[in-house]
Amino acid sequence: MTNDHHVVVLGAGYTGMFTAIRLAHRTRRTGVKITLVNPSARFVERLRMHQIAAGQELVVRRIPELLAGSSVTFLQGTATAIDPGSRRITLDDSTFLAYDTLVYALGSSTDTGNVPGAEVHAFTLNSPETAARFAARIAEVAAVGGTVTVCGGGLTGIEAATELAEAHPGLNVTLISAQEPGSMMGDKARAYLHRALERLGITLEAGVRVAKVLPEAVELADGRILRSDACLWTAGVKVSPLATAAGIATDDGGLILTDATLRSVSHPQIHAVGDAAAVSMDFGQLHGSCQSGLPTAQYTADAIARLVRGKTVKPFRFGYFHQPVSLGRKDAVIQFTKADFTPAGMRLTGRSAAWYKELVSGSPLMTYRYSKRMNLTTLVSQGGRATLKPAA
Structure with missing residues (x-):
């Protein structure tokens, strides 16, 4: 051979x-x-x-x-x-x-095909190009004190939300997660993570799923509509x-x-x-x-x-x-x-x-x-x- x-x-x-x-x-x-x-x-x-x-x-x-x-x-x-x-x-x-x-x-890459509107209205971090386009949009949103929603409370979502909140103090960041962020961690590590989210001013919506991504909002499975000037999708993967x-x-x-x-x-x-x-x-x-x-x-x-x-x-x-x-x-x-x-x-x-x-x-x-x-x-x-x- x-x-x-x-x-x-x-x-x-x-x-x-x-x-x-x-x-x-x-x-x-x-x-x-x-x-x-x-x-x-x-x-x-x-x-x-x-x-x-x-x-x-x-x-x-x-x-x-x-x-x-x-x-x-x-x-x-x-x-x-x-x-x-x-x-x-x-x-x-x-x-x-x-x-x-x-x-x-x-x-693998982030899967936007399972939730209506995600493929059309949400950004992903699947490539440097898509991440850069999202960054350009976030600069516009932050300049007017707008809101970004990060959908997915896994490690990628947590890192993205905290990075955005630190880099753009005037930006309103909402992290939406079907489970409690850091659920795989021990109690003390998870508590530290949540204190960091609070310190950075991140609004946490845990235990709820996104039902639909709209042009300027996200609709949650419980019927609520959250304002979203930019949506970052980090939930789910596909190959x-x-x-x-x-x-x-x-x-x-x-x-x-x-x-x-x-x-x-x-x-x-x-x-x-x-x-x-x-x-x-x-x-x-x-x-x-x-x-x-x-x-x-x-x-x-x-x-x-x-x-x-x-x-x-x-x-x-x-x-x-x-x-x-x-x-x-x-x-x-x-x-x-x-x-x-x-x-x-x-x-x-x-x-x-x-x-x-x-x-x-x-x-x-x-x-x-x-x-x-x-x-x-x-x-x-x-x-x-x-x-x-x-x-x-």
Whole structure:
């Protein structure tokens, strides 16, 4: 399987980038060729999209620059179809790309299709461009003391709401959440989070769902109408339909069903990583996050490197370590966790937590840099009693 074996990685997000770079280092003496395919040449730091939304300018990272010094070939293009039988990918320019091994790393995006009006009237953080358009609108709204509604009280919604409130003190920010924000945290960490929301003047509407997004308002499921000069939608995720359309086994949400080695249960030449993979452990299915995504990338790169050498592969193991949430630029709360993502006793708050969160957000770029020269292990828990074996 060496010499002319071609590995194609679809998607150059956090997991696709790490898989390609690490695999290039691990197979540098085998002759394996690696092609990384992505629609844009810009590397998107999804962990920082809320900063762009608040009007901050980030350094633009280019994928070819991040790959410099590796043997990975970058191909800018969009995959429109996959033919697992012939192991061929159709690109948007009507050309074809053959592969021996495929790494499916297309990730996920915010789903605006489940609530009427969200797709038309709400903004998302799905790309730097959409985040920048939202930032431009927020500048107009803040100038007249208007109101922004952030729909979704998960970590993205919390970080976006606090970032907006800190950056625009005259802006009225309302966070709408079906559940209590921080419900996955311990009591003390959650209480700290709520005090931060109060300190920043954020109005919290918890325990209620959005029924409809209107041009200048949101309608709640309880019938109330809330003014909204700009609506940011962060609730719900969706993945590309490409895998399902190709006949690859997926779950009801379109995630590729994987075995204990993160290979497709229907097409073992396809490996799935990150948000696009349905990965189950004894404690349940992994949720989409950089924390779990990078280890799937690390594992998959190592697994492919072993397979091309004819070696066996051990099952994937993973355990969560923390729940880091920024609360603006100068505050954060870090809830450390057990391997199954339930809260542990330790937490970190304030400026030290903000420093910690910044370290976490910047760690993928450091990982890419050093992985060109060494087998750098991602800084997350992969041990513990709860991770000794994958789900049956």
